[in-house]
Amino acid sequence: MAALDQLRGQLGLALGAAANGRQAAEVELARLQLQQRIVRTGIDRSGNDPEIVEQAKQPAMAGVADWLGQVRDQFYAEWSDGPNRLRELVAGAAPGPASRPASEWLGRVGTGTGAHVPELWRIGSSTVDNRSRGIAQTFDVAVPLLDDSHLAITSAPKTRHAIDGLVEALLMRVLSTFEPGAVRVHLWDVGQLTAVLPNLYPLGRTSALTVHDPAHLTDLLDELAGHIRRIHAYTMQAGHTSLRAMRQATGRYREPWRIAVLFGNGEDLQPEQLRALKRVASGALAAGISLILVDVPTVLGGSVETISLIDEHRAVSSMTGTDLVVTLDPPLPAGQVNRAAGRLAEALVAKQGGPRTFADLLPTELGQENSAEELRAPVGYYEGDPVEVVIGDASPHALIGGPSGSGKTNFLYALLGSLAARYSPDELALYLLDFKEGVSFAGLAPGRKDSSWLPHARLVGVNVNTDREFGLALLRFLADELRRRSAAAKDHEVTNLADLRRQDPGGHWPRIVAVIDEFQYLFAGRDTVTATATSLLEDIARRGRSQGIHLVLASQDVAGIEAFWGKPAIFEQCTLRIAMPKARRVLVDTNNAAVTAPRWHAVINHESGVAHGNQLAHVPDASTKDVFGQLQRRLWERYAGAHSEPRLFDGAISPELTESAAFTALTPVPRxxxxxxQTIDVADAAxxxxxxxxxxxxxxxxxxxxxxxxxxxxxxxxxxxxxxxxxxxxxxxxxxxxxxxxxxxxxxxxxxxxxxxxxxxxxxxxxxxxxxxxxxxxxxxxxxxxxxxxxxxxxxxxxxxxxxxxxxxxxxxxxxxxxxxxxxxxxxxxxxxxxxxxxxxxxxxxxxxxxxxxxxxxxxxxxxxxxxxxxxxxxxxxxxxxxxxxxxxxxxxxxxxxxxxxxxxx
Incomplete structure (x- = not known):
């Protein structure tokens, strides 16, 4: 009984201590909650809040208001020069149009190249006002944008014109900072078909501004999502985590920033739209996309700053906290904005120039690129910006489709010329085969009228529509080369061409691109040629990427190639898809971009034909002899001395016995x-x-x-x-x-x-x-x-x-x-x-x-x-x-x- 009484006593002490601890914790929690309410309401304004006054009268809450006042007084005492430091911070983080008065930049064309991107963009000013200490200092208020943050704006009654002015000023600051074309703006308003920021409409005739249908928000989000996927693949292939990291590493931008402004009405979006918006927001900043949401109630993923309007002149922002009121800058004069937008549009049109030519695709210096990692070359232009084709480990093989007269041959010449101009014959070897009844590639080999040839070409085959064995011979050659490279890679204990070239710098390992035009003829029969060619093509498609062997397969229609039924790997490996106007079955079935593509254009897609990978490109005239011939002669004069002319196989011409190397080399022998x-083979043999x-x-x-x-x-x-x-x-x-x-x-x-x-x-x-x-x-x-x-x-x-x-x-x-x-x-x-x-x-x-x-x-x-x-x-x-x-x-x-x-x- 004594022991039990002792246990009871100890338990009572423990329970009492726990009760006291709980009571102390509850009191401390209540004090913290009161502190939070006072801070949110404002120390000076809290005396007018009956609930706060009543709670502060409780004995346990004694001293809370005085303690907060002491903290504030200490802050002001230590931060007397804070506003000055804020002004200096904004001036350094928001140079030029990002923070300067509009009179200094509005109407002038920006020159920024992306090497130095402002981190903040001015929206107004705020005042630190402590009358008890006689402190009243004003400082600039700015918000992050572009690579750093999204922006969510909440309106107050009758403040739409103020929000328009705020957004318009932000956009003009950004557009006036960078060179024309560096920023593209997308506008969507749930309640308006037109008149969304109308002062900016002069930019609508360029790629700098796009106004989207209010009923098609999903289309805009899908477009942004596709851009994010493409940029992510693009930057990851280059070894960077984001577009900003890549821009900082290279000192220049290849992709413009995008700012999507969504004007809502305070009502929730449809569930699917909301999910799509959150997906876009989570990956947008890394892809150079910033969202400005106006009255779109949602919680975005990623970094988001907020601006909540109190009235048409004042707001509170997450950048300053609720204690400080931001006085918004007055809207820019409408006429001046309209004229400034017109000047920016004219500058962008002038920069983009008129129709681009094949010469514009070529670099200033020939043969300066290295193909160890990949092949990269522009093939056309979209609104003045070059559109590149990338052939490498990520997009190893290409499938090109287009009906007769759609410009497929011209595209091939643009691709070959752009590649040959950037990579020397030691970096790039071309094997070209045309199954049509024509001589599309014949000019790339020496002829009677023109003795020049394309130094990168190792093989040129024309008029081989009845000689399917020659296509099979090319595939056998590529398979043999693949085995040779694989054996060398194994000897050097590497797995890809880039590593092999690093480990064997003295070896000759150019990237090989084999172009087979109208390749469907190779699989036209149900015979051993088709069976063998299909097997070889599948093997090369699977393993060629790692050893720098790439296929470019072109056809008018790939829908009916029976040999590929049950062998999806061949097309799956062709992640690069190029669809000429009206092409069928090149892109995925749900992607109709080729149907609406205009003449002399091509849809470039590095994502296996999925719609989000579409890039429309105007392809200049490249197949005219006088156009391509000028480049070929330049390349021939530069490289012909160190490289032999290509092997020309013309199925329409029988070889001459006296010109055959096998015949001329004959001498008396015992056997x-x-x-x-002549054999139908890559090598010129008899x-x-x-x-x-x-x-x-x-x-x-x-x-x-x-x-x-x-x-x-x-x-x-x-x-x-x-x-x-x-x-x-x-x-x-x-x-x-x-x-x-x-x-x-x-x-x-x-x-x-x-x-x-x-x-x-x-x-x-x-x-x-x-x-x-x-x-x-x-x-x-x-x-x-x-x-x-x-x-x-x-x-x-x-x-x-x-x-x-x-x-x-x-x-x-x-x-x-x-x-x-x-x-x-x-x-x-x-x-x-x-x-x-x-x-x-x-x-x-x-x-x-x-x-x-x-x-x-x-x-x-x-x-x-x-x-x-x-x-x-x-x-x-x-x-x-x-x-x-x-x-x-x-x-x-x-x-x-x-x-x-x-x-x-x-």
Missing amino acids: PSALVG RGVELSPAPSRNLAVLGTAVREALSIMDSSARSLARQYVPGEVEFLVNCTVELANPSVTALVESLTEDGHTVSLVPTAELSERLGTLADQLAEPERPTVLLLYGVDGVLPTLEAKPPGVLKSGLDHLRAILKQGPGVGTHTVGWWRAVARLKDTLGFTGTDDVGAWAALDVQGAELSPFCAGQVVHWSPRPGRALFFDRSTHASPEVLIPFHHPDPEQVS
Whole structure:
């Protein structure tokens, strides 16, 4: 019981102490609340508030008013020079028009460049008035704007004209501080279609002022939200946290400030509008957007200062507190504001100038930019401001769309010219391919009329609409280059091109841009070309960004490319979208900017086609030869000495044998090769059949296309002749095709003139000559090349067997085909039908022709001579399908060398 009594006593003491502590806390809280009420009401005015007077009479509240008076007196004693310091602070933080009287700046055009941005903007003055101490000092009152804060203004009854004057003065101070075009103002008034700050309307004919429909606040907020997203991506890519940080680092601005003034009516916005406004406000300042809200009741995210009007001349502001009343500056004279706005508009129009030309896109000095991080180049103008295209890790590939006549080719020239002018050929390599039936890019390679070329171009392909294999060859080249760069990056333990160039400064790692115009032709068929090209394109699109390999895919319409169904990665990687007027499916389906785009304009979008990324640009004339040619000649004169001319592939022109590097480089060798034609490849190469001492080293030409057949026969014979010492080889020639006789005669004369032994064997004597040659296979006198034109025409003669003769001429030919290659006797023959080749070889001799070139022969007929695999081949003029079982896994399309019409050969 004693212990329990002791516990009870201790508990009573604890509870009593707690009660006393609570009572003391409540008293202290009440004193603090009273202090707060007195401060908010004003120490001098609090004596007139009955509730404050009654509460101050309570014993616990004794001394509160006296203590606050002592604090105030101490403040005034210590802050006697405070207003002077405030005036100095405003003068330093708000230089020039930001704080000076209007007479010093109104009507003058600003020159500020963004290097030094005022932190404060004057709205009026306030007075520190303590009559008991005889202190009455006035100081300037200013508010932050632009990068620092939003502004919320609350009206009082009948003060709209005062608020208009306040906002108008703030805007004119800002517009008059910076050079024309540096600030853009958006006006929205829930209650007015027009007459929103009408004194500023002269600016409405420029980009400096936009008045928005009161019913479309959501459109304005969406536009601002899109701008915030674009600026955020833009600054983050450059390594900065905000537009102001980027501006301070570079000393200049690329994006104008934006001030959005929203006039409400004191009523809440719709919930969705309110949410959108708060989202905009939270990220706006970092993107250079300031909001001025008038009677829009909401709590914004981010920094916000307030101005609450008491009447048309007075207000209280969060910058000074509720104890001090701000005397607002009187509104600027309406006529002077209107004239000043007109002068600013004229200055902006003069700065923007008239229609910009291609020359305006070019830098003052060529080749000064570095491509390690990205490629950046202006391609057009919007209201005088350049609009840039950025190709780099963030926007690795581009998709360009536009119907015929929309200016797509002109845009490509503007892009290529702007890039080439800024980056040297060591920084940028271009691979250009045009699938149209035209020569859009032909002028970028040396021609007969103009010997200059674009030094940045490594490959120019034109008229390749029927040569889809050339597009596939380009993709294979890019895939090989991607593997090479990836291996180098792995060796240097880096992951991207910028780091690779830093770790390997002696290496040659330019950024590669491959432009494929009308790329949909590459995927036009349901065949192996489409399947392989799709796979390669997807791989390059995924991995090319990190190694500086970029695709620019242009098309009139991308909607129907079946090869891409189920492979969204290709288009997803094309985050840069350029839509010409009336383009379809380039931007996202809900983005209709291209529908309303005017002629000679383009919608530039770095956000995968989403509407908030739209930038409209007027693209100047860049494709006219005299326009682009001037730049090309300047670049050629500057760089041509250190760079070779580009490889030109023109699908409409057959290559000349005598101009082929493979032909001119031929010299006598132990194992000669018969050149069949030029490869459809990035490299300028020819394909040949090595006539080695191995079985089946014979060549068959199949089809009835006379010119192409004569070309292959001719190039085979002439190339072989260059690889033998004169007198070392004998050419046996037989021709049963009357149309080919002039060409054969010319070939025989040419080989004879070169010193070779050539025998033109009549058809009647061919069997006997073949018999002699077959008898010599055991001990041949010298290498022999059989050139047989139209073997199918001589078969009846060869099949004939005179009485008493054991073997026919066909038997001798079969023996030569089977045994001849091993002893240096090779056959190059032309059969006009596949069935006739089968008849010639017999049932067991299909392997005796190891290489063939098919012309106007359907692929299904060629399977027996291609290891039984299905051959996809539809004959095309001027093309041959070539297969060499010793080197090929599948047939390859070649271009036979140029050969004149048979009738024109003398």
